[in-house]
Amino acid sequence: MNSSNRSARGALVTLATWILVLVFFFPVLWMFLNGFKPESLASSVNPTFFFKPVTEGYQLAMDRGMAGYLQNSLTAAVTSTIISVLLAIPAAYALSIRRVKNVENSLSFFISTRFMPLAAIVLPLFMIFKTVGLLDNIYVLAVVYGAMNLPVTVWMMRSFLLEVPFEIIEAARVDGAGMFREIVRIVLPLVLPGVAAAALISFIFAWNEYFLALLLTSSAARTTPPFLGSFVDGRGQFLAVLSAAATIAALPVIIAGWVAQKQLVRGLSMGAIK
Amino acid sequence: MTTTTTKPTELEDVPAATATDKRRVQRKELWRNRGLLLPAVIFLILLTQIPFLTTIGFSLTKWNLLYPNDRAFAGFDNYTSALTSGDLWPSIVATVLITAFSVVLALLFGLLFAMLLDRKFRGRALARTLMITPFLIMPAAAALIWKYSMFDTNIGMLNWLFRTLHLPVVSWSTEHPMMTVVIVLTWQFTPFMMLILLAGLQGQDKGILEAAQVDGAGAWRTFTWITLPHLRMYIEIGVLLGSVIILQVFDPIAILTKGTGGTKTLAYLLYERAFIGLDVGQAAAYGVVTVILTIIVATIALKSVFKVFMAGGSR
Structure with missing residues (x-):
């Protein structure tokens, strides 16, 4: 095989790749375009x-009170991310650097909770929150x-x-750093990109969640996904406003994911793939 | 386990005079380490384990919110009636089929795109960025966009394409409900698989590939003999995580088919029974079945994968 033949084949594969990628991306592009029609x-x-692009669809989405739903989504996503990161830092530290006994057991405990279907826990949560008046919060x-x-x-x-190289931690201990100091001053700065990536993944999951949001909220605390879901009962023509609303709803996570592409795999695979 | 004991907790720098002293310090240390772990564990027990046990309790209770006073222990009645009423089995089938089709298709497309995007070409970074978008998009938004702007009989682009090609218009969600759901899920999960497989391809030893080429192995042989075995671990992780997530699928069902035409997954069935039918006991039984199904699927996949998780993380 000569080289010009090979480069021609390469160009062909590249062309095919682009066509496939664009076909795959088309629904997103179409959503974006429809929002401006x-x-x-x-x-x-x-x-x-x-x-000629118009912002009529966006106007209508906002008229349906979308700002409030976005606000709720933001509150839920940010608060939950803070909770999970604050609890995860000491736990992860104990499971990696400090090494509690039976690390494997603790790790499988965490992994099994991750795999617990939400359907298996939503009923008691609903009942408890209903009894104590915490639904729609x-x-x-x-x-x-x-x-x-x-x-x-x-x-x-x-x-x-x-x-984190163990020598660094050891050096800190020799210098007499206490555990709290060790975590906050030595370890955290070194894994800051990791904390950011974990926070991002947590934000993405919370922002996109539909099932629990539908069941545990009704009006005051309603988030964006169930709001979008309510379009299903719509009458008449609403593709422009729906596309505009979907674009606004999807944009924060799309941008976050684009920015953090490198960390995405690690988050999705729970750290198994780097 | 392959854990090599560097013993990070060894207290070399503690001036322990006697053995008992040392032991006491060690015990204190141990409890301090547990104290780091405990908040997270207690939080999860409160919000997931206890609710799950409660769900099991609910599932053994006769309890319909329409008749709140008629609440009693029912044994396995909710399970037997679930089986005899003919709701449960179709729902299990729907859940398993939707999961299997979506995972396999997403894996195949993911592999294709991973191979294509592992090549060097102009604009590769942009192509990758565009490709991951379907996974990032809010699932409710994705389902709605597909429902109206792709599948719709009047304004959907798929049917516009069919009309242009002089093919009959298809009413997707009523004629092919299962395929409709699978298409959307495949579309959303292909990037997920692609990302995982791409990470695998990038970790591949390029020297071996070149050696294979020098030895005259064709592209297909190189792929099946070298690349695929190398990707095995990544495929397993993708299949496990993808299956566990899609087994719980709710959003596209609620938006595309409302569970009609054999697409009533367990999550949707539970939602219907609990929040429309108000039958807490029965719904709880569906919740428990969901867990059992997840455990079955996960243990099949997890057995091999867990080793990978552990191997990646021992010090």
Whole structure:
């Protein structure tokens, strides 16, 4: 095989790759475009690719009170992320650097909770929150999300902590650093990218969560996913406003994921893949 | 376990005069280490383990919120009626089929894209960025976008394409409900598989690949003999994590089919029975079945994968 032949084949594969990638990406692109169309164009039988963009769809989404739902989503995602990171740091530290007895048991405990279906725990939570009047409370939802994300956060953080060279910690101990100092001053700065990545994964899961949000909130604490879900009962033409709303809802996580691409695999695999 | 004991907790720098002193310090140390772990463990026990045990309790109770006073121990009645009423078995089948189809298809597409994007070409970073987007998009938003802008009989792009090609228009969610759900899930999980497999491909020894090429092994042989065995661990992790997540699937069902046409997954069945039918006892039984199913699937996949998790993390 000569080299020009090979490079021609390479160009062909590259072309095929781009076509496949664009086909795959098309629904996202289409959502983005439809959000900027007037409703009549978005809901037309024949698709329009070139048009004068308008913000009518976004206006309508906001008129449906979307800002409030976004606000709730943000509160739930941020609060739950803080909870799971604060609890995960000492736990991951104990499971990597300090080494409690039976590390394996503790790790399997965390992994098995991660695999616990939400369907198996939602009924008692619903009943308890209902009895004590805590349904439709955004901070309660955040606490549940904190528990949902804690196992992933622990595993992920641990995988970062395992990479801290033990000599550094030993040196700190020789200098007489207490445990708290050791964590806050020595270890944390070294694994800050790991903490950020774990926080990001936790934020993504909480922001996108639909099932618990649907069941544990109703109006005051309603988050964005169930709000979007309510479009299903819509009548008439609403593709432009739906696309605009979906774009706003998806954008924070899309951007976060794009920025943190490198850490994404590690988070998704709970730290198993680096 | 392959744990080499560097003994990070060894207290070399503690001036322990006697053996008992040393032991006391060690015990104190041990409790301090446990204290680090305890908040997380207690938090999880309170919010996941206890609720799960309570769910088991509910599942053994006759309890419908419409008749709050008629609440009594029911033994396994909720389970037997779940089996005889003909709701449970189709739901298990739906859950398993949706999971299996979506995981396998996402894995195949993920492998294809991982291979294509592992090559060096202009704009690779952009292509990768675009590719991961379907996984990042809010699942509820993704299902809605597919439902209206892709599958719809009037304004959906798929049917526009069919009309352009003079093919009959398809009413996706009623004619092919299972396929509709699987398409959306595959679309969302392909990037997930791709990312995991891409990490695997990047960890591949390029020298071996070159050696294989020098030895005259064709692309296909190199792929099946070298690349695939190397990817095995990554495929297993992808399948395990993907299966466990998709077994719980709710969002696309609620939005695309509302459980019609054989797509009523366990999560959706539970939702319907508890929050529309108000039958807490029965719904709890479905919750317990979901856990059993997850355990079965996870143990099959986990057996080999757990080693990988552990090997990646011993000091």
